[in-house]
Amino acid sequence: METNTSSELPPGFRFHPTDEELIVHYLCNQATSKPCPASIIPEVDIYKFDPWELPDKSEFGENEWYFFSPRERKYPNGVRPNRATLSGYWKATGTDKAINSGSKQIGVKKSLVFYKGRPPKGIKTNWIMHEYRLIGSQKQTSKHIGSMRLDDWVLCRIYKKKQMGKTLQQKEEYSTLQFNDSTITNNDGEQEMMNMNLPRTCSLTYLLDMNHFGPILSDGSTFDFQIHNSNTGIDPFLKPQPVEINNYYEADSQSTITNQSIFVKQMHNYLG
Template sequence: MDKLNFIKNGMSRLPPGFRFQPTDEELVFQYLKCKIFSCQLPASIIPDINVSKYDPWEFPGNCDEQERYFFSSKEAKYRNGNRMNRTTNSGYWKATGSDKKISSSISSNGIAGVRKTLVFYEGKSPNGCRTDWIMHEYRLVSLETSNASNSSQNYVNEIGDWVLCRMSMKKRSIESGDNSNTPRNNSGKRNNVQVDQPRFFDFLSVQNAVPADLIHSSTSSSCSSSNNVVEVSSPNHEETSGYIC
């Protein structure tokens, strides 16, 4: 848990008002490349954590507002394979979409980056429940060009034993048909909240405005009260009669 506390302490080193919001190019060539080749990092605020050892909601920070960054080692899922282990205690990370190539705007020297998008599923594969947790995994690769058969082809080879991960929780928009105000639990899943719909009455209708039993009782009481007659004297001593119900 000391490594997890390092995240919060590392972010607090930034001056007030500054935010750590690097681009994909900066993450690959300024941080991941320096990490793999043991060079000095621009800032020591990205900790070394094996992402598969923790569930996404176990990491500190505000999941709705803050992105979190980690260096994770390439732990093989199988002993004789190159596939990374992406299984956690409560679920697994599943790749989605196509990988994005990241090139350097200065000089790459045959080195590029690859960004893979993963979504966290709670439960066991392949019947897991999709959550709102998103992770971008950055890798460093080398490009080798072959001119065989009069055509150029790039061969990609991964470099190093580290990847850089950027974790966040997806924000749903109202336009997409999902109510963003629906509460979520720690795992990023929407809570099923049942809300009673308001009832509307037509006040122009007598039957809806006043119940029938009340109308009947009110009519009966007014009729019974009208039988009480009281004589009232006016100031001019002229006798008049009035009805007081």
């Protein structure tokens, strides 16, 4: 039974009942053929449809949908419900939750997850169902001998769980940011790691080998530099070793050799 309820609801209406309200004001009234406070829950046999088909069966709801549904037995003489649908089945998860009104238990809430395929090789989906049933409802239907009806009515709340956590794109952006923070650009435009640690004892020859002070200018110009023992790890009491310049720099002209000699002499005097 499907009814048009959109014209009966006031503007801005939101349906967010508690578990107790769903049983006391809706499921109890439905089971006793009394009118509900609002006619917004349709009667649908949900097990004849897959969960993604159910939103079209209700004219109310955007992120969750409510239905009154009967339950059938899986076996003629058993009490297990038949939860199979066209493309899969609903599987119970966790333990049943008792719903109380004051100090009296009035119903039970069961959580279920929809699986595609057939057990035990079904594929879990994000479709969730909360099934509410009254206490003692199965005793009333069991009076009909040979009937496959297990419950005349249960109330089902169905929704699709959203995915949580970081996306792959966010993880890639985070990794790229970490890499950029740990690199520097040298004069040739190449990337070098900033966490290169110099040894505690290193000679001027080693520093020139590593090109730590940059290239020596060959045009006769000078440049300023500062050496911090805490950053470079240079021992000021270590006697510098002779430098073989020709192994690392080509003397294209006499002025280049002269500038290099002046630079080495200044370094010797500085490191003393």
